[in-house]
Amino acid sequence: MNSIMKLLSDAIFYNLIREQRYMQFLDGLGISLQLTFYSAILGTVIGLFLALAKLGRIKWLERLATLYVDIIRGTPVVVQLVLIYYAILGSSSFPKIVVASIAFGINSGAYVCELIRAGIMAVDKGQMEAARSLGFSYSHSMIYIIIPQAIKNILPALGNEFIVLLKETAIAGYIALDDLTRAGNIVRGRTFDAYTPFILVAIIYLYITTILSWMMNKLERRLRESD
Amino acid sequence: MIEVVNLHKYFGQLQVLTGVNTKIEKQEVVCVIGASGSGKSTFLRCLNLLEEPTAGEIYIDGIAVMEHRKDINQLRQKVGMVFQQFNLFPHMTVMENITLAPIKLKKMARSEAEKRAIELLDKVGLPDKNNEYPNRLSGGQKQRVAIARALAMDPEIMLFDEPTSALDPEMVGEVLNVMKQLAHEGMTMVVVTHEMGFAREVGDRIMFMDEGIIFEEGPPQQLFKNPQKQRTKEFLGKVL
Numbered sequence A: 001m002n003s004i005m006k007l008l009s010d011a012i013f014y015n016l017i018r019e020q021r022y023m024q025f026l027d028g029l030g031i032s033l034q035l036t037f038y039s040a041i042l043g044t045v046i047g048l049f050l051a052l053a054k055l056g057r058i059k060w061l062e063r064l065a066t067l068y069v070d071i072i073r074g075t076p077v078v079v080q081l082v083l084i085y086y087a088i089l090g091s092s093s094f095p096k097i098v099v100a101s102i103a104f105g106i107n108s109g110a111y112v113c114e115l116i117r118a119g120i121m122a123v124d125k126g127q128m129e130a131a132r133s134l135g136f137s138y139s140h141s142m143i144y145i146i147i148p149q150a151i152k153n154i155l156p157a158l159g160n161e162f163i164v165l166l167k168e169t170a171i172a173g174y175i176a177l178d179d180l181t182r183a184g185n186i187v188r189g190r191t192f193d194a195y196t197p198f199i200l201v202a203i204i205y206l207y208i209t210t211i212l213s214w215m216m217n218k219l220e221r222r223l224r225e226s227d
Numbered sequence B: 001m002i003e004v005v006n007l008h009k010y011f012g013q014l015q016v017l018t019g020v021n022t023k024i025e026k027q028e029v030v031c032v033i034g035a036s037g038s039g040k041s042t043f044l045r046c047l048n049l050l051e052e053p054t055a056g057e058i059y060i061d062g063i064a065v066m067e068h069r070k071d072i073n074q075l076r077q078k079v080g081m082v083f084q085q086f087n088l089f090p091h092m093t094v095m096e097n098i099t100l101a102p103i104k105l106k107k108m109a110r111s112e113a114e115k116r117a118i119e120l121l122d123k124v125g126l127p128d129k130n131n132e133y134p135n136r137l138s139g140g141q142k143q144r145v146a147i148a149r150a151l152a153m154d155p156e157i158m159l160f161d162e163p164t165s166a167l168d169p170e171m172v173g174e175v176l177n178v179m180k181q182l183a184h185e186g187m188t189m190v191v192v193t194h195e196m197g198f199a200r201e202v203g204d205r206i207m208f209m210d211e212g213i214i215f216e217e218g219p220p221q222q223l224f225k226n227p228q229k230q231r232t233k234e235f236l237g238k239v240l
């Protein structure tokens, strides 16, 4: 029993306390959260435009948006990240966090687009017909009738997407961005402890995603109550 | 009021309407009957271009609808529609459901639109429901709100697509009564219905649809008592 306690406290000391390694984790978490935040915003904006393009009636725009979504969803995000990193770094030197935010934003946009589309299409088609039969144009029907209802479908799914995004940013280390996962890697390199740093990393991710899920559930319940 | 000339509608290969011709006069109440799948809804929905006709022409107040597609939103304001599934806007109160279109489309002042809405709710027998959300209403109440919503645009004609088919039997009467009252006030109405009693009592003309056309039509006494065609007799034999 004593030896287990000793093992545990040693592990925590070497991986967390010594040389203020907890700062490494905290800084990494900060980067991960920032990266998630910026990509979520960019992804939402891109997704919104893609969804509009797909739902709109301009054929070539619709095709372009479909192509975008297919390419992004059909290729691994790591590959996208690295490609975008070299594409942008080839011309100038943005901070890595900006490059990664752009890459993850571009990626998330494709998924957000589909969420928005699904949310809109889940609204009963009788709603559009009722609005049109009263004399509303297509766009006014969207604005007054469809979108307010679709938002209730979209927001929870969007929250989910951001949780997925937070976890996906764990590959930012591929372009040497010091996010939370890479912090675990760096500490491991110093302490030669195979498990502890990543167990700590896992606990931190889990803690954050649990908070986010909890917030989402609350929001979802709020939305449902307003029906 | 409405004239339909040689209306065709195909869904891909499926020919649903194959030459419908009719005229609906002002203040006339036309009841459309026929077997499931005979194209009654499709016909009705072509009248306000919720379905795009494949060929033919529709005139509303003498205006060729198909040639004035860009004015369709204006035209639809003259044509109220009531659906089988009510299609109330669930995120809005009864009052908002009724006032949205007059305020946004007719630029009516909110106070005026609300005053009118209260009159209409009174008329459909729901004087105290204006602040409810639709999901708090029974089916019959929902349908009456839907009728009030359509009436709020002061349409010249009202289209009903099986307005009582989704209702529990005990609620059918309350909706039919509102429609009856409308008919007595002189509203022009086209009603797709399986309620033969209503059609007989309120209809000025019964249209029996089959094989994609108006197979037989006439005043209710004639069509119900003395149908001329075999198919009509068979259909009436099943439903009466």
Ligand SMILES: Nc1ncnc2c1ncn2[C@@H]1O[C@H](COP(=O)(O)OP(=O)(O)OP(=O)(O)O)[C@@H](O)[C@H]1O
Pocket: B011, B014, B016, B034, B035, B036, B037, B038, B039, B040, B041, B042, B043
């Ligand atoms: N949007 C559509 N796409 C393809 N086929 C359709 C569509 N709408 C209707 N149809 C078909 O057209 C035919 C006529 O349909 P319609 O709804 O007009 O019949 P109906 O007389 O109203 O029947 P019911 O009494 O069941 O309401 C049916 O065979 C139906 O399956």
Ligand SMILES: [Mg+2]
Pocket: B040, B041, B042, B161, B162
């Ligand atoms: Mg029908």
